[in-house]
Amino acid sequence: MATTITITGAGGQIGYALLFRIAAGDMLGPDEKVRLRLLEIPQGMGAAEGAALELQDGAFELLEHVEVTDDPAVGFDGANVALLVGARPRGPGMERGDLLAANAGIFGPQGAAIGAHAASDIRVTVVGNPANTNALIAASAAEDVPAERFTALTRLDENRARAQLAQTLEVPVGSIRRVPIWGNHSATQFPDISHATVDGHPVIEALRERVGDVQGWLEQTFIPRVAKRGAEIIQVRGSSSVASAANATIEHTRDWVRGTDDWTSAGVVSHGEYGVPEGLVTSFPVRAVDGTWQIVEGLELDEWARARVDASVAELVDEREAVRALGVL
Ligand SMILES: NC(=O)C1=CN([C@@H]2O[C@H](COP(=O)(O)OP(=O)(O)OC[C@H]3O[C@@H](n4cnc5c(N)ncnc54)[C@H](O)[C@@H]3O)[C@@H](O)[C@H]2O)C=CC1
Numbered sequence: 001m002a003t004t005i006t007i008t009g010a011g012g013q014i015g016y017a018l019l020f021r022i023a024a025g026d027m028l029g030p031d032e033k034v035r036l037r038l039l040e041i042p043q044g045m046g047a048a049e050g051a052a053l054e055l056q057d058g059a060f061e062l063l064e065h066v067e068v069t070d071d072p073a074v075g076f077d078g079a080n081v082a083l084l085v086g087a088r089p090r091g092p093g094m095e096r097g098d099l100l101a102a103n104a105g106i107f108g109p110q111g112a113a114i115g116a117h118a119a120s121d122i123r124v125t126v127v128g129n130p131a132n133t134n135a136l137i138a139a140s141a142a143e144d145v146p147a148e149r150f151t152a153l154t155r156l157d158e159n160r161a162r163a164q165l166a167q168t169l170e171v172p173v174g175s176i177r178r179v180p181i182w183g184n185h186s187a188t189q190f191p192d193i194s195h196a197t198v199d200g201h202p203v204i205e206a207l208r209e210r211v212g213d214v215q216g217w218l219e220q221t222f223i224p225r226v227a228k229r230g231a232e233i234i235q236v237r238g239s240s241s242v243a244s245a246a247n248a249t250i251e252h253t254r255d256w257v258r259g260t261d262d263w264t265s266a267g268v269v270s271h272g273e274y275g276v277p278e279g280l281v282t283s284f285p286v287r288a289v290d291g292t293w294q295i296v297e298g299l300e301l302d303e304w305a306r307a308r309v310d311a312s313v314a315e316l317v318d319e320r321e322a323v324r325a326l327g328v329l
């Protein structure tokens with residue numbers, strides 16, 4: 001049986017960077033056949049149809065079928081995996097939260113369509129910003145789908161954090177592990193290196209030798225660089241991250257389905273872990289076991305880390321309030 005994957009915003013930039021890698025087996029593996037549903041709005045249909053023609057020309061052996069539609073009922077019908085990418089991206093000078101109102105109207109109806117039409121094992125990865133709150137909106141609208149099936153992408157933030165550490169320590173990125181992102185996919189996020197390792201040794205010790213004042217480096221260099229990397233890309237490229245975002249989307253979804261051998265980061269629904277209010281879609285350190293994200297519990301957060309997590313969670317609470325005020329939740 002093939003896996004049916006729905007990609008919203010498939011005619012957009014990230015969509016174009018995702019489709020061919022999924023068809024090549026990068027997400028679900030070299031033995032899993034895929035059926036793709038490209039869901040767009042009328043203005044995006046031409047680009048999605050063009051991508052579908054190119055998918056055909058790729059002659060991907062794993063690709064069983066491609067359908068392009070602007071009807072969410074058709075787009076999510078029987079979907080096992082949904083990548084919710086379609087949204088309005090931010091431009092220079094905007095914060096992701098500025099997109100709340102523009103995107104709130106998209107994720108409610110899509111969540112409802114997922115509840116009504118997707119397969120019972122549906123797994124949803126929300127990429128479109130503000131990703132955490134969009135995931136919350138979609139989950140709330142999806143009747144009979146457990147909220148745990150709705151996740152927000154923070155893997156790109158983790159990848160950015162690991163890459164910055166690798167560059168600073170002059171080691172291959174693969175030697176850096178356990179760098180969870182806590183909180184919101186926004187400038188308030190907390191990339192946490194307190195448990196991070198480089199080739200199995202504490203990153204903090206390696207950093208002490210390299211940068212001296214680790215705390216100062218974290219606050220003035222590392223955290224701002226990671227948390228504002230999206231804005232840096234927008235400034236340098238003129239538009240937001242595309243291929244790196246698609247790569248992280250593939251890694252997140254692959255790990256969710258196929259499992260992890262260590263921690264990673266994902267925005268998942270809180271049940272009160274680490275004091276995060278129930279129901280908020282928050283990034284935590286997670287493992288994927290048997291197709292389910294499990295929050296890594298029992299980690300120590302010192303006072304400084306606790307304040308960082310609390311600040312990002314407070315922003316998520318504010319976003320939830322703002323959406324409630326729009327009458328969406
Ligand atoms: N979570 C993360 O780490 C990241 C998230 N993003 C976000 O991903 C989103 C997409 O970015 P791009 O692909 O660069 O934007 P884009 O503007 O190139 O593509 C968005 C596509 O979505 C479509 N669309 C809009 N409303 C839709 C709807 N209701 N249903 C289906 N399709 C719809 C548009 O027609 C367009 O083709 C943005 O919200 C961006 O901020 C981008 C990078 C990283």
Ligand SMILES: O=C([O-])CC(=O)C(=O)O
Pocket residue numbers: 089090096129156229230231233240241
């Ligand atoms: O910054 C943006 O708007 C796009 C994004 O989420 C990122 O690159 O992390």
